[in-house]
Amino acid sequence: MSFKNKAELKEVQEKDLKLILDWRNQEWIRDCMYNREVISMEQHLKWFEKLQKSETSISRIFYYGGIPYGILNVNDIDKVNKRCEWGFYIGSEDALRGMGTILGFTSLNYIFNHIPVRKICAEVIGSNKKSISFHRKMGFVQEGLLRKQIVRDGLDVDIVLYGMFKEEWSKKSARIQMKIEGRYV
Template identity: 30%
Template sequence: MNTTQSIVFLRGAKTVLRPIEISDVPLLTKWINDPDVRMYLQTNKPMSEIAERKWVESLADGKGGIALLITTYTGVPIGVMGLHDINHIDGTATTGAMIGEKRYWGKGYGSDAKRALLAYAFETLNLRKICSRVYAFNTRSIAYSRKCGYVDDGVQHKHVFRNGEYHDVVQLAIFKDEWLKMRQRARTSRRSR
């Protein structure tokens, strides 16, 4: 394991989240250009390594919000997750995520990383409401957010054009109060086992 792989910023039950490095740029470029992945993302233009490198540099300057690389416990890089549009007056932010290694989809890695990020957002950054915008056809993403405690927060009807059709954008959100209650319930049920 090299030094980058051993860096830990947040620890989930099966994932580690660490800062993104320039050495991650080739992987990020592979993931974000993959048609099976980008159909769920806002980006729909080709992304070069130069463009990805600039994004990584903007994170280092503190201009691009917070984004972290998700790895497995054995150090395999599998995706990216972040907090954007952080507003410390309103106490809000938006989460974005991409598991680029498709063989890891649907195995609990995304929701594990998301819970670690939510704990950081609420219990370290003292944010109040974390939002997520998901295309209505992205049922896996809606399911994983709900699993983490997100609830409906509105719909933008026929808002985006993808694969030749207009689609709704589902807005989901989780409030700090609800997050803390969920954490407490999980701790109580672990203790009573």
Template identity: 30%
Template sequence: MFTYKIDDEISLKLVDRNDAEDIFQLTVKSRDYLKEWLPWPTYIREVSDTKKFIENSMQNYVDNKSLVTAIIFKGKVAGIASFNSFDWSSRIGQIGYFLGEEFQGHGIMTKVVRALMDIGFKEFRLNKIEIRAATENVKSRKIPERLGFTEEGTLRQVQWLYDHFVDHVVYGMLKDEWVDLN
């Protein structure tokens, strides 16, 4: 099983069936907060919905299509961080993440994304890592900006969010631009 220790308080672990209840409860507690920028919280109504997500994530990991990890902070599931997809022919990975509302403000996500960059460039030998965020999602955009990603452009009306379309900013980091901080 995939695990990655970031520091004494934060680690990543491949999601598995045992995480279903914790991830579901985190989603329920943070539903309104997450819905501001993500469409899927509306569809997670029962633990079985989270179990389906986990099953798909585990199969995609086996098929080398993605890597979905639970963020563990002080022993609790605090969020999800993942390589949502890989383009192996071009060696590009796309990172996505969310953090429960109660875990905001501890610098967790910056450390987590830096760890995913380490994994992506060192272990997966990616040439490029991308992060996309809604143009108005300032908190999410601060992560790649803080880590030195380049703002590459804006995808117009790329996501339907309940009753309107939102634009996404695309950030990219190339392997030869990456500074290994470990």
């Protein structure tokens, strides 16, 4: 059985909110975010309420083999220019090796096949070497660098900008799928 049959993205439901908040408030997740503060349940509920009404944002929980492991956030969906921004993370600390790659593959397929976009953009904190490596591995191209864009712990931090077009993903996805099937499943 292909990993693609085990991987799925499900709409965020109210019953999922505690799990997502627990994931998001883990220090190692917060460290990769613009906002590193612990989020309250009240703030989280406001996010969910706004998400439900939004025409430019989508969130999905990533399941593998029926177990929730992470989340996909698609924001700033621009129907005119056919582009969006994405963010994601594996929240489960006991996720199997390669689960982030499977989440990325599943998410990119979902975005390009279910949202009318031609381009996905990403902003990565310059100190997040794991995410930088991930975006390159998935086929994103670095499009820019926002030098000293944010201040963290009194230090100026760069933001790395990435982009990928639908036709680029079409060319790279089969190779990435083969790597996943050869390494992780």
